[in-house]
Amino acid sequence: MARIQPLSGFPEWLPEQELLQQRVIRHLSTWFERHGFQALTTRAVEPLSVLASKGADTDKEIYVLRRLHATDEDGDSGLALHFDLTVPFARYVSERRGDLFFPWKRYQIQKVWRGERPQQGRYREFLQCDIDVIGEQTLSLRYDGEVVRMLRDALATLPIPPVVLLVNNRKLLEGLYRGLGIEDIISVLRAVDKRNKIGDKGVAPLLSELGLADDAVSTILKAAAIEDSDPDVVEAAVRALGVSHPLIDEGLAELREVLEMSGADNVRAALHIARGLDYYTGTVVEGMMVGHEHIGSIASGGRYENLAGSMGGGPQLPGVGVSIGLTRILGYLYGAKLLINQRRSPCQVMVLLPSEDDRAACENIAQTLRSRGIATEVYHRKAGWGKQMKHASRLGIRYAWFPGNDEKSHEIKDLIAGEQADVDLATWMPSSDDTLPLILDGEELSWQGLR
């Protein structure tokens, strides 16, 4: 019990893993800003009433704050850690409405907390990277497409396996189910959403338990099987079901627009996707890593008509957004050793230290390189050059710098190539392909990321 060990569900990475995560975060921030999204950070806690306010379900596992010295009469503080970034964002918007310009595009990269039992890919503390667009009164459907397209493009630039995005529309599903005379839409959605995991054979009995007739069950399953990136194919398949309802037409039209804007093979309509089950009202999207579907979705999002507005009255504030589950992605890839960062140190150059008397000269070399943006450190003590280079090599630092002086020129050794050459301190630059040396799925990869 006195043993120090990791806390389940609260991941902490090794330095090389953290280094890569930081680069990914920086990359995504730059990417989002390049598309006009503005950064937002919200506090870690929200009043419980805010977290519980959206929709009816309060079965989310929420961590509540309580002072150590609180008495039983005091109870808890009424504050809790946020379990996603969308709800705090909506609260922020309804609070600062007057100071913001709409439509507002914001991104937010922060930790969130959920009290669920940890499992593979399921954490209690994890990072989400969100982008959302929120409008006043109305928000063009165009943003649904833009957000989905950005999600696809952002994921494609990360050093992770290829991702496929599955898109659906809640109006379409609701129309189908209402057209079949079903009242309990949520329960049907919940059952259908499990299709990927338990298959049609697993879903069918769940639907029958809800009291649905066999032909309704079979129509629902037929609809859930529809999956294609071509909107015409999807529409034809839906029409062939022979169900009619105004929401079906509306949903199909919206789905078509999203597909046409973000259209690509790796973005597909998939009618079994339900997502969230709480605040989404139209477009829903879910991303999976191809070949690694068993870990579940690594990104998801959708359209919500009035999340913020419901918090403070006033006009409607419809939004659409997506979230990338960075911890789930990296935790899985690191754990399975599918992604390895071979550099532990952020440094590119290690200046070797010939003797204590040379320390000042070595620091000067380092400062010169740093002033040109080259991350550099000086070896910490006098030691044999073999030992110094071994240390550099183990940290993944590519270049070892042999300090020169008036008689002797500086030399640099490329520890990957094994080559050593005279260099000029005033002009030397590292190779442009000296990026993060990664191994992804057994393949060597040099990933730069945006700056």
Added chain:
RNA sequence: GUGGGUGUAGCUCAGCUGGUUAGAGCACUGGAUUGUGAUUCCAGGGGUCGCGGGUUCAAGUCCCGUUAUCCACCCCA
């Protein structure tokens, strides 16, 4: 919260039906290599066997409890 599996070195694990001083590989430190890394060879350090109780002449090994962790359900990034 419910059900099942597992806790031995920093990591991955071995340890037969209880029996001397608990082992291996990797990693780490030093040396061969007196100022040129990764290979090789040699040597070395490191363990309350998760914790508590019980059975026994004797417990890492058997029993009970507890705790942590993993998996499934639930739910989701």
